[in-house]
Amino acid sequence: MSRRLRxxxxxxxxxxxxxxxxxxxxxxxxxxxxxxxxxxxxxxxFGFSDEIAKTRVDAFKKDHPDVQLSITEGAFDEQQFxxxxxxxxxxxxxxxxxxxIGTYAKRGSIQPLTDCVEKQQIDxxxxxxxxxxxxxxxxxxxxxxxxxxxRVLYLNETxxxxxxxxxxxxxxxxxxxxxxxxxxxTKVSGGRLSRIGIDPKIxxxxxxxxxxxxxxxxxxxxxxxxxxxxxxxxxxxxxxxLIQDQGGWGKFKSFRDTFDFFxxxxxxxxxQIAAWPMEDWFLNQAAKNSPKAELVVKPFVDRQGKxxxxxxxxxxxxxxGAKNPEAACxxxxxxxxxxxxxxxxxxxxxxxxxxxxxxxxxxxxxxxADKKIFDELYRPTxxxxxxxxxxxxRAAQDTAFAIPASPAGAEFDKAxxxxxxxxxxxxxxxxxxxxxxxxEATAALDKAAG
Amino acid sequence: xxxxxxxxxxxxxxxxxxxxxxxxWAYVFLAPWIVGFLVLTAGPMVASLWLxxxxxxxxxxxxxxGLDNYRQLxxxxxxxxxxxxxxxxxxLHVPLVMLISLGLALLLKRVGRWxxxxxxxxxxxxxxxxxxxxxxxxxxxNTQDGLxxxxxxxxxxxxxxxxxxxxxxxxxxxxxxxxxxxxxxIIYLAALQNVPRDLYEAADLDGAGAWARFxxxxxxxxxxxxxxxxxxxxxxxxQMFTEVxxxxxxxxxxxxxxxxxxxxxxxxxxxxxxxxxxxxGFASAMAWLLFLIILIITAVQVKLSNRFVYYEGEDR
Numbered sequence: 001m002s003r004r005l006r007x008x009x010x011x012x013x014x015x016x017x018x019x020x021x022x023x024x025x026x027x028x029x030x031x032x033x034x035x036x037x038x039x040x041x042x043x044x045x046f047g048f049s050d051e052i053a054k055t056r057v058d059a060f061k062k063d064h065p066d067v068q069l070s071i072t073e074g075a076f077d078e079q080q081f082x083x084x085x086x087x088x089x090x091x092x093x094x095x096x097x098x099x100x101i102g103t104y105a106k107r108g109s110i111q112p113l114t115d116c117v118e119k120q121q122i123d124x125x126x127x128x129x130x131x132x133x134x135x136x137x138x139x140x141x142x143x144x145x146x147x148x149x150x151r152v153l154y155l156n157e158t159x160x161x162x163x164x165x166x167x168x169x170x171x172x173x174x175x176x177x178x179x180x181x182x183x184x185x186t187k188v189s190g191g192r193l194s195r196i197g198i199d200p201k202i203x204x205x206x207x208x209x210x211x212x213x214x215x216x217x218x219x220x221x222x223x224x225x226x227x228x229x230x231x232x233x234x235x236x237x238x239x240x241x242l243i244q245d246q247g248g249w250g251k252f253k254s255f256r257d258t259f260d261f262f263x264x265x266x267x268x269x270x271x272q273i274a275a276w277p278m279e280d281w282f283l284n285q286a287a288k289n290s291p292k293a294e295l296v297v298k299p300f301v302d303r304q305g306k307x308x309x310x311x312x313x314x315x316x317x318x319x320x321g322a323k324n325p326e327a328a329c330x331x332x333x334x335x336x337x338x339x340x341x342x343x344x345x346x347x348x349x350x351x352x353x354x355x356x357x358x359x360x361x362x363x364x365x366x367x368x369a370d371k372k373i374f375d376e377l378y379r380p381t382x383x384x385x386x387x388x389x390x391x392x393x394r395a396a397q398d399t400a401f402a403i404p405a406s407p408a409g410a411e412f413d414k415a416x417x418x419x420x421x422x423x424x425x426x427x428x429x430x431x432x433x434x435x436x437x438x439x440e441a442t443a444a445l446d447k448a449a450g
Numbered sequence: 451x452x453x454x455x456x457x458x459x460x461x462x463x464x465x466x467x468x469x470x471x472x473x474x475w476a477y478v479f480l481a482p483w484i485v486g487f488l489v490l491t492a493g494p495m496v497a498s499l500w501l502x503x504x505x506x507x508x509x510x511x512x513x514x515x516g517l518d519n520y521r522q523l524x525x526x527x528x529x530x531x532x533x534x535x536x537x538x539x540x541x542l543h544v545p546l547v548m549l550i551s552l553g554l555a556l557l558l559k560r561v562g563r564w565x566x567x568x569x570x571x572x573x574x575x576x577x578x579x580x581x582x583x584x585x586x587x588x589x590x591x592n593t594q595d596g597l598x599x600x601x602x603x604x605x606x607x608x609x610x611x612x613x614x615x616x617x618x619x620x621x622x623x624x625x626x627x628x629x630x631x632x633x634x635x636i637i638y639l640a641a642l643q644n645v646p647r648d649l650y651e652a653a654d655l656d657g658a659g660a661w662a663r664f665x666x667x668x669x670x671x672x673x674x675x676x677x678x679x680x681x682x683x684x685x686x687x688x689q690m691f692t693e694v695x696x697x698x699x700x701x702x703x704x705x706x707x708x709x710x711x712x713x714x715x716x717x718x719x720x721x722x723x724x725x726x727x728x729x730x731g732f733a734s735a736m737a738w739l740l741f742l743i744i745l746i747i748t749a750v751q752v753k754l755s756n757r758f759v760y761y762e763g764e765d766r
Contacts (some may be wrong), residue, residue, distance in 0.1 A: 078725045082508045107728055109509040190593055250611030254593035320509065410726045418710050425616050425712070444727070 009088055025104055026180055028239040028395075035265035041327040044084070045076030051351050052362065055344040060334045068265045068326045071356035081319075086107050090250045090319040092328040098134035098315045098438030099413065102222055102405030105142040106448055110317040116329035126338065130311035130402040131365040137222065138406040144332040145365030149279045150396045151208060152389075153203075154286075157187060157294035159274040161194065163190035170198070170211070170275045173305035175238050178243055185274035186246045191257045193247050196267075199276035200239035203420035207403055208277070208310040212302040215418060218441075222406030225441035227416055227434045236430040249424040264289045267311065279312075280363055280393045287358045287386050297389035299396050311400035313365055339370035358383065360390050363397060370397065411444035500714035502734035504522045508724075509762045512731065519735035529736065531711060532719040533743075535620065539715070540687035542624045547683055548676065554631075569639065573632040587625025587626040588613065600624070616712035623694055623713070627669070627687075634679050641669065641675035670760040682752055684745055691717040716740060 023175050039424070048054050061069060076096045084090040094110070104110045117124060124132065127145050155167050170181055178198060185197030200209065207217050215231035218224065226232065240388030243252050253287045259267045262285055267273040269290040286295055299307035316332040318325055334340055341364050349359040358381040364370055374394060380387040406412055419437035422428040428436070465473070476482075502519055504512035509750075523529050571609035591612035594617055647667060653663045669676075683706030693748050698713040699722075716736070724733035 082725060082728070086508045103728065104509075107507050107509045122479055128764075250593050250614040253614050254595070254611065257592055258595050321719075408727070414710075414722070421710060427616055427711070 006132075011085075015138070019266045021251050023435055025149055038064075039324050039327060040070065040092040041093070041324050041331060042072065043095065043331075044072050044091040045074070046071055046093075047073040047075075049348040052344040055347040056335050056340045059340050059343060060221070060331055063334065068188075068328075069331070082109070085320060088321060090321050092322040092324050093331065094164070094317050094319055095146070095314055096143075096317060098131065098145065098313055098405075099403060099409050100134050101143050101315060101317060102137050102407050102409045103448075104317070105140075105405065106407035109320050110142055111320055111322065111325070112142060112211045113144065113318060116141065116318060116325065116332075117141060119326075120329045120333045121335050125370045125383040126366050126396065128311065128365050128367055128400065129399040131134065131313060133404050134312075134402045135315050135317075135405065142405070143317045143334050145313060145315050146336060147313040148363050148365040148397060148400070149281065149312050150393065150400050151205060151277045151279055151300055152309065153275065153277050153300050154268070154282065154398050155275050155296040155298065156268055156271060156273060157296050159271050160296075161294075162275070166209075167298065170298075170378075171305075172301050172304055175303065176416040178238070178315045179241060179388060181275075182242050182245055188247065193251045193272065194229045196252065196256065196273040197246060197275065198242050199252075199256065200238070200242050200275060201277050202243075205277055205310065206232075206239065206416065206420055208234060208300060209239055209399070211301070211310070211401060212308055214303070218412060220317060222409070223406045223445055225412060225415070225438055225445060227438040227441060228431075233276070233431050233434055236420060236423065236434065240430060243424065249426075261285060262289075266290060266294045268295060280396075283386070283389050283393060284360050285379070287360050287383075288401075290383045291358065291383060291386075294386050294387075295380070295389065297392045297393055300397070307396060307399040308395045309400045311397075311402045315365075325351060336364075336366055338366060338369040338372055341366055342377065345369075345373040347368075347378060349377055349433075358386060360386060363393065367397075370394070386392075406445065407449035408441075408444040411448075412441045415441035415444065456539070463586075467671055498734040498737055501731050502738050504731045505729075506731040506734075507728040508730050509728070514522065515731065516712070520739075522732055523735055523739055524677060528714065528719055529682040529716075532714040532716045535576070535714055536688055536690065538620055539623060539627075539690060540684060543627050543687045544680065544683045546624065547628065547634055550628065551631050551634035551679070552638050552676075554635045555642055558635065558639050559642050571638065572635045576630045576632040578629070580692035581696045582628055582699075583626065584693040584700070587622075587693070588697050589630070591622050619712035623697075626693060626697075627690075634683065637675050637679055640674035645671040655718045671762070673759045675763055676752070677755050681748055684747060684751070688740065688747075689717055690715050691721065694718060695721070 014234070038159040046053070049056070055280055057071065076094065081094060101110070116122070122144065124141065128148050131145035131148055135145055138291065149207050153170070153172060155170055157167060160166060160169070165181065165184060170179055173184070182197040185195070186193070187195035202209070210217050210232045213235045214237070215226065215229045217226055217232055219226065243249055257373060259272060261267070261282060266285065266289055283297065286293060302308045316335065318328050322328055323415050341362065345362040348362060352359040359378065360381070361378050362373055415437040417432070419433040422433045423430050501512060503514065503516060505515045505518070506512035554572060558565055558572070561568055593599055593609065593614065596612070598612070602609040603626045610618040612618050649667045649671070650663055653667050656664065694715055695715055696716055698710065699718060717740070720733050720736040723736065724728045
């Protein structure tokens with residue numbers, strides 16, 4: 001009796017041990033046909049989050065009545081995507097972060113867009129170079145860029161005045177001066193950090209700090225890591241010091257985690273931060289939630305004072321085994337075309353006007369679209385701070401670089417991000433952590449290169 | 451269901467038509483589970499065993515690589531690191547859950563009229579989705595504004611950096627894991643209520659005190675339940691994934707701001723290898739190593755159970 005019970009317990013335990021989780025498949029019918037495309041077309045990773053998405057999709061549906069478009073809403077999910085590809089039933093198109101493209105392109109899960117660009121006569125010259133770099137591997141285009149997010153330096157002038165400083169005193173070209181400025185701007189009350197002075201935004205912006213110091217963290221072909229470059233070490237050391245001078249990572253991060261960047265109680269409105277580089281989208285949030293804030297936006301600069309920024313964003317990719325490549329190509333062409341972007345921006349401007357909110361523009365991966373939007377649609381709000389900020393961000397778009405596509409992009413990212421986190425948590429010194437990251441990244445890149 | 455009594459005779463027993471018919475129907479009713487097990491569990495297990503000897507990225511056909519993936523298990527320091535973290539977590543989590551659950555169950559047993567209410571209260575947290583638990587505890591464990599450190603501050607204790615200090619990450623995760631001990635409490639309560647009262651009465655007559663009654667009556671009588679929860683909680687701990695992934699790896703922002711060495715669990719690293727780095731063959735090898743570890747630990751526990759587990763009606 002007891003032996004049998006034990007055997008049953010063991011069998012049950014082993015079954016429990018082996019239990020796992022399943023993937024998700026996609027769906028779609030065959031299609032194809034005319035140059036405009038027809039039949040079923042499915043996408044993954046895209047959603048109708050706002051009028052920008054909806055207007056563009058509506059435009060495609062109107063011009064392509066023969067295409068039955070099926071958009072599976074929700075963010076890109078690696079597991080779902082791979083399961084769909086492995087099951088031989090992938091969506092036609094996937095909307096994904098551009099930095100993932102190299103990995104998937106190298107594995108052959110997404111298709112080169114050479115034919116697509118040629119047949120649909122997509123003008124690749126209209127897209128921003130930094131965005132194109134991220135979707136190009138070994139000279140072949142694998143994605144069509146969508147938005148273009150850049151980073152600029154946000155300054156809270158209210159806080160600067162309280163500290164007896166001006167926006168010019170926060171000089172990112174002069175790294176030696178930053179600790180003193182940081183100390184003046186940081187506020188500690190009752191042993192708790194109550195205002196961040198300068199947030200260097202590391203790990204995520206380390207490539208931009210390194211670039212400002214003249215170093216590329218990865219080679220232009222995405223095949224060689226360069227994490228032990230003394231300039232990368234110097235960039236990391238500079239960022240780490242700014243955080244350590246504010247009480248260390250634990251206090252700094254836990255305070256920053258309480259921020260609500262999307263609400264009326266944002267750190268700018270509550271004077272919880274003085275200076276920080278951040279993506280351009282924060283300007284829209286600030287205009288919407290804190291129109292009276294004393295915000296100054298400056299370009300991020302290199303050590304010579306030359307404007308510099310890091311670009312990122314999404315792209316449309318065509319999956320391996322896509323059943324309706326023709327309609328898919330027609331879709332991405334229209335979604336990223338100048339006129340479509342313009343119509344979407346117009347819808348955004350009208351929505352903002354109806355809500356009595358300022359329209360601060362739309363920044364896309366298409367230079368022609370941005371020019372048309374800002375020349376013909378955008379009107380200064382009358383709030384000089386925000387109008388100057390829009391001009392700064394617009395100019396920054398032309399100074400952008402991007403981390404190039406890499407066959408082991410995800411592993412490269414993890415290697416250097418982990419290194420920075422190890423330094424932040426006090427487990428390693430910058431040089432030591434980056435040396436380990438270099439080893440890990442090199443192993444991954446070499447393996448991916450085959 | 452009708453039962454068929456067959457004479458106990460040596461040699462081969464002939465089954466009656468009724469017994470055969472009942473057996474057929476039993477298989478009919480079992481068929482959905484059997485098919486499900488073969489297609490959804492056994493099949494994938496066999497496939498993953500084969501894939502563990504290949505280089506497979508999900509997209510291209512697997513390429514036979516022999517023992518390469520198993521060699522990499524030994525040479526990849528992150529495997530040892532994540533396995534160490536997982537074992538450390540298990541060693542903290544399982545005894546704590548069992549002790550606290552037993553304490554709560556003993557208290558519940560004495561509550562009387564309010565037992566139903568408290569049983570519900572203790573079990574409710576189990577109903578919280580794991581992802582929500584991860585997000586909730588990220589807020590609760592915030593160094594500066596988290597409820598836990600605020601509570602400690604009231605006692606004059608300067609709370610640690612639960613999510614950023616590598617030494618405190620794991621204790622923070624263990625703390626979070628106690629959120630869902632309700633199911634263990636319910637199992638123990640059921641076991642405690644099944645202990646025959648006459649055993650306690652006999653112990654009383656023998657002059658046994660509270661501790662002696664607990665030690666010599668309660669513990670042996672609920673040892674089967676203790677053993678069951680030991681095995682189940684050990685396996686669950688070794689497979690820890692969802693809550694920690696949500697807290698420390700779930701999105702770009704968390705990935706970019708936490709020390710992933712300190713929070714890296716074995717199954718999380720397995721998942722990253724499979725779905726982020728597309729090394730499905732290596733991930734399969736990792737899965738089989740975990741299976742072996744669980745098999746060995748469970749076998750040891752079963753073996754040791756001979757000494758401390760008592761099943762009612764069993765000769766000892």
